[in-house]
Amino acid sequence: MTALPQSRRSWLACIAAFLGSCSLAGVICFHFPQLLTSHDFRQIYSETFARRLLLAGLIAAFVLGTLAILRGRNKRVALIGVVTAALAVLTGGSNVQFDAIGKTPYSLGLDWFVISLFFSALVFIPLERFLGREQSPLRPQWRTDLSYFFMSHVLVQFILILVTASTQGISALAAFPGLKAQIQAMPVWLQFLLAVFCADLAQALLHRAYHNVPLLWRFHAVHHSSRHMDWLAGSRVHFVEIVLTRSAVLLPLIVLGFAPAAINAYVVLVGIQAVLAHANVRIAFGWLEYLLVLPRYHHWHHVRDKAWVDKNYAIHLPLVDMLMGTFKLPPRGEWPHEYGVLKLETVPDGIWRQHLMPFRRPLPPPQQTPQA
Structure with missing residues (x-):
């Protein structure tokens, strides 16, 4: 239509x-x-x-x-x-x-989807309207990203069951009593900070693998196929990637014995920062961009430019990218002009075709994909 x-x-x-x-x-x-x-x-x-x-x-x-x-x-x-x-x-x-x-x-967690969608729209649509690049919430492919938002929220219970089963099984095999005791002796606020760093490091390493391993890139290319950055675009993630990432991030926290309160606080942070990092909110945060992953930092990871395909993998702390050698900030005030995979035709439109795409044809990682 x-x-x-x-x-x-x-x-x-x-x-x-x-x-x-x-x-x-x-x-x-x-x-x-x-x-x-x-x-x-x-x-x-x-x-x-x-x-x-x-x-x-x-x-x-x-x-x-x-x-x-x-x-x-x-x-x-x-x-x-x-x-x-x-x-x-x-x-x-x-x-x-x-x-x-x-x-x-x-x-199915339909209540989580409805309430989360309502308050996310209530907060971010006005913010993006007044503080972002001129773009309507009903921009092209918004229905596709809304479908992903629905999938990720409604299926969260099944995803958590899969992740919990796998992480608990491995946790029983890999026990570190001394390290666990040290972590559990920390106050919860310190456990939370350490959990953010450990989880972000694990996710950034996996994120880099998504970009460099052809098999993994097939799934991650779906996330990078969005041509528009806003609060809804961050939901565009292949189901296989959701399961892999949640497992890789939660596994170290469970194995190392972090307190449930610290893990729950981290999960809340993930939900907020994942939406914020993709939001169409063009604010100059100055020195904070060196401490926290904010919209401009992550937007450049999505830019349709070969010079940026191996940069800014962290989702919480730029420190992680600094340690990995993948940290990069553009000149002050500059924002991407175009988003998406380098070769646009490699990823089809629509949630169903995008979910079937990784199983139908091989895709080279972005470093090997010529710009269209």
Whole structure:
């Protein structure tokens, strides 16, 4: 479907469709909490909070959708918001009842997807609108990246089961009592800092392998195929890469005996910094760019320029790249003009074709790929 010109696009209609769809998904979560909601994530928010958020979403979807229809702007999109909100109300709305939640070894985590998407959009869309390069949230291929966002959040329970099973098995074979005792004797805040460094080093080493080993590059090329950098683009990661990276990062932390509180704090940091590093937020952070991985630092890793294909692998600490010899910052104030793999046609469009691509044809690592 051809995108509407900026002058004809109605933000009221788009927001109504977004809120209506999220509200309907929220009601479905209430109907099937055992299968669709994450046990761990339910411990973070209350039922009252979820109901109030659902009610606010329903009211806003109806009001904004109706206003857009009355103004004659994007009527079809606005109608999606009104209809999905109406379906949400007809199936229970914010007063939907549910039975006692039993315990299952897995769930789809749909509640994590809905709430995470809502607050990520609430924070980053305005930030990118006012502090980023001129770019609409409905830029080309946003549907593909939204599908990846959905996949990574909804399937998180299954990924964690695979990772936990593998890391616990290896942890039982590789024990370091002396080192474990020293780490566990540290205060939690110090364990957290050490965990960030160890995990970032492990991820950066694997990240570099993704760029230099042809077999691994087949999967990682999917992440680099995005032509636009924003908070949603960071979700474009092949499922195989998600499992490999999570295993490589969590394994050292579990084997070395880091406290669960330190590991949980690291997981929260990963979620925040992964989104922030890809965000379309063009702020000059000055000397902080030497201490933390911020948007400009990571954007240059995604630039469509052969001079940068082996630079800036860290996701948290530029110190890791300094130790690896892969640290590089451009002149102050400069940003990439084009993103994506060097040879654009090597990666197809669409989440399904991109997931099948690594198994269908070999791709040379980026250092061997001529620029188109």
